[in-house]
Amino acid sequence: MNLQEKIRILAAAAKYDVSCSSSGSDRANQPGGIGSAAKAGICHSFADDGRCISLLKILYSNHCIYDCAYCVNRRSNDIQRTTFTVKELVDLTIGFYRRNYIEGLFLSSGVINNPDFTMERLVRVARELRQIHRFNGYIHLKTIPGASSRLVKEAALYADRLSVNIEIPSEGNLKMLAPEKDYPSVLSPMSLIKEGIVQYKEERRIYRHTPLFAPAGQSTQLIIGATPDSDRQILSLAGNLYATQNLKRVYYSGYNPTNLYDSRLPAITAPPLKRENRLYQSDWLMRFYHFSVDEIVNDAHPDLDLSVDPKLSYALRNPHIFPIDVNSADHHMLLRIPGVGPKSAKMILAARRFRKLNSHHLRKIGVVMKRAQYFITCHELPTATIQELQPERVRSMLTMDLRKQSLPNAHQLSLW
Amino acid sequence: MLEYLYDGTFAGLLTAIFHAFRRKEYPDVILRPQGQRLLFATTHTVETDDVMAQRVLNGIERYGGKTTCEQLLHAFLSQSDNVEILILQYARELFFQKRPIMADLGNSFVLQIHKLDRRVLREVQRVLMFIRFERSADGIYFAPFAPKYDVLPLAVGHFKHRFADQQWAIYDTLRDYGFHYHGKRVEQITINAPAFSRDSGKLSVEMEHENEDDYREMWREYFRSIAISERLNPTLQRNFMPKRFWKYLTEKRI
Structure with missing residues (x-):
């Protein structure tokens, strides 16, 4: 099989892993070496599905000893299988990198023989890139669940980011869909790396030349819609991981119907894109807007509202904190206003030291006044806010607007 | 009405x-x-005079800091209508207030400068994203490009750092100049008889390195197979990667 065919098969096998970021590391170019990492990451292309291509995201092999129902590479699936050699992958990465196609390599793999055997191959690719080719670009390695701690630690020495996918948001459902897997095998490498990073940061404070240890941290992925888990379950798990494992990112992957004959999986024809989108929005609320999980989903509202975004939904459930005065509220409160994001909140804080802001200023700064108008007071005559209009009215006005946007698709019926 | 004529440079x-x-x-x-x-x-x-220009720049740096100087330069590079008057207004306000006014975003011309600065920096970012090198027969990695603004000088530092061990050249086909890195320094160049097509930016076949076509095909193959066909979204793709860049993109060029 030629190299191009291997790329076709092994890229297609890796595409359901949604992680793509190349951020969080600013590894510098070493004299005589190639490459560097950009702190904010750089996307180099955008695939036909609109997702960014930053790293060469590919599997080492799509042979797998496991039979996880949700996975396209499961043992029982009848697909073409192939494996790279270490040299092929290393040369391909360097070749692509030199042409500015990619920021680096994101290497994952199906499990061949046993976890250690597979992990050893992944580590070898990273080691050759770093030590023989003196490659300073971004490397993201997948930790294979069940791999020995020695290999996981070695991986962290070469990689910028490590990730291990939890995939199914509750252990019971994981057991049902992937009988050979369990939570401890996933979580123990995660804790191991977390401790390594904490230790690295301490040593780094004392000795500046401590070798890098996964400088861009860890991430994981949860599959959405393959199991009946509620949004509350998913977001609590994510919130927990951010708090206890210091994860940089949790990715949510709407389940693609990759397994059409298994009755343990829901019969769907398209991935749940809207729900995935709302989960990402909630994730952003947790990471950049100082929201806690309970404020987004709780006993009374275990699932996200698909018709409005989670921040607006929070605002409609909590009308008592509004209206917020943009000229005096603190950063934390500014971020609670629907239509104000981290950037505009920062700009408001800076700009209001020079003058009082009115709605014209806010609009110019980039606040989405269509939503914000019901939740703020600013330096002008008061308008009707959520207090006067009541949440139900505000909701219907805002969702009506959304419906208007999608109208062009509707066709006028012919008279005849 | 009073009009000033100048030579079009920042100085x-x-x-x-x-x-x-x-x-x-x-x-x-x-x-x-x-x-x-x-x-x-x-x-x-106005006859350009470096001493006068330097004095104004010093003044801007004194009250607004280096960041303000950069912001004004970036805004200038946008070449948007009336950007000159905006910069004059900005300088006047700065010299009047004698403190940084960058954060005064309620002020319309400060906000406009802020937005122009961001627009130009986004174009710089796009150079870093969408440059595609092709290896020529003599080993130089060559990339033609046509950014909307004259931002190549702001982007070469990144490539110099990143590709320190390879010879490369980036050429602005719109403004007809470029930069060549030969292992030590970056030098500005102008190509008189280009060996690349001005429309597609593609190197002529005899100029290309022998296995360049393999890499190109492998990258296209990768680009095709990484997309999830159930989630095709061409609008989103075009938002992130506007069509004006496609002719230079290995994966999108025909």
Whole structure:
């Protein structure tokens, strides 16, 4: 099989892993070496599905000893299988990198023989890139669940980011869909790396030349819609991981119907894109807007509202904190206003030291006044806010607007 | 009406600002050579003077800091209409207040400068994203590009750092100049008889390295197979990667 065919098969096998970021590391170019990492990451292309291509995201092999129902590479699936050699992958990465196609390599793999055997191959690719080719670009390695701690630690020495996918948001459902897997095998490498990073940061404070240890941290992925888990379950798990494992990112992957004959999986024809989108929005609320999980989903509202975004939904459930005065509220409160994001909140804080802001200023700064108008007071005559209009009215006005946007698709019926 | 004519360079604009202060007058427009002249106007032509320009720049740096200087330069590079008057207004306000006014976003021209700065920086970012090198027969990695603004000088530092061990050249096909890195320094170049097509930016076949086509095909193969066919979203793709870049993109070029 030629190299191009291997790329076709092994890229297609890796595409359901949604992680793509190349951020969080600013590894510098070493004299005589190639490459560097950009702190904010750089996307180099955008695939036909609109997702960014930053790293060469590919599997080492799509042979797998496991039979996880949700996975396209499961043992029982009848697909073409192939494996790279270490040299092929290393040369391909360097070749692509030199042409500015990619920021680096994101290497994952199906499990061949046993976890250690597979992990050893992944580590070898990273080691050759770093030590023989003196490659300073971004490397993201997948930790294979069940791999020995020695290999996981070695991986962290070469990689910028490590990730291990939890995939199914509750252990019971994981057991049902992937009988050979369990939570401890996933979580123990995660804790191991977390401790390594904490230790690295301490040593780094004392000795500046401590070798890098996964400088861009860890991430994981949860599959959405393959199991009946509620949004509350998913977001609590994510919130927990951010708090206890210091994860940089949790990715949510709407389940693609990759397994059409298994009755343990829901019969769907398209991935749940809207729900995935709302989960990402909630994730952003947790990471950049100082929201806690309970404020987004709780006993009374275990699932996200698909018709409005989670921040607006929070605002409609909590009308008592509004209206917020943009000229005096603190950063934390500014971020609670629907239509104000981290950037505009920062700009408001800076700009209001020079003058009082009115709605014209806010609009110019980039606040989405269509939503914000019901939740703020600013330096002008008061308008009707959520207090006067009541949440139900505000909701219907805002969702009506959304419906208007999608109208062009509707066709006028012919008279005849 | 009063119009100033300057030579279209940043130093020229700074000189014009110096003139405005020295002559205690406030031009209605400051025109680059190609600019649309006013019908009834008194014209004052500004000879670029590096000493005057430097004095204005020093003043801006003194009150606004290095960041303000960079912001104004970026805004200038946007070449948007009337950006000269905006910069003059900004400088006047800065010299009046004698403190950084960058954060005064309730002020319309400060906000406009802020937005122009961001627009130009986004174009720089796109150079870093969408440059595609092709290896030529003599080992130089060559990339033609046509950014909307004249931002190549702001982007070469990144490539110099990243590709320190390979020879490369980046060429702006719109403005007809580029940069060549030969292992030590980056030098500005102009190519008289280009060995690449101006339309597609593609190197001519005999100039190409022998296995360049393999890499190109492998990258296209990768690009095709990484997309999830159930989630096709061409609008989103075009938002992130506007069509004007496609002719230089290995994966999108035909």
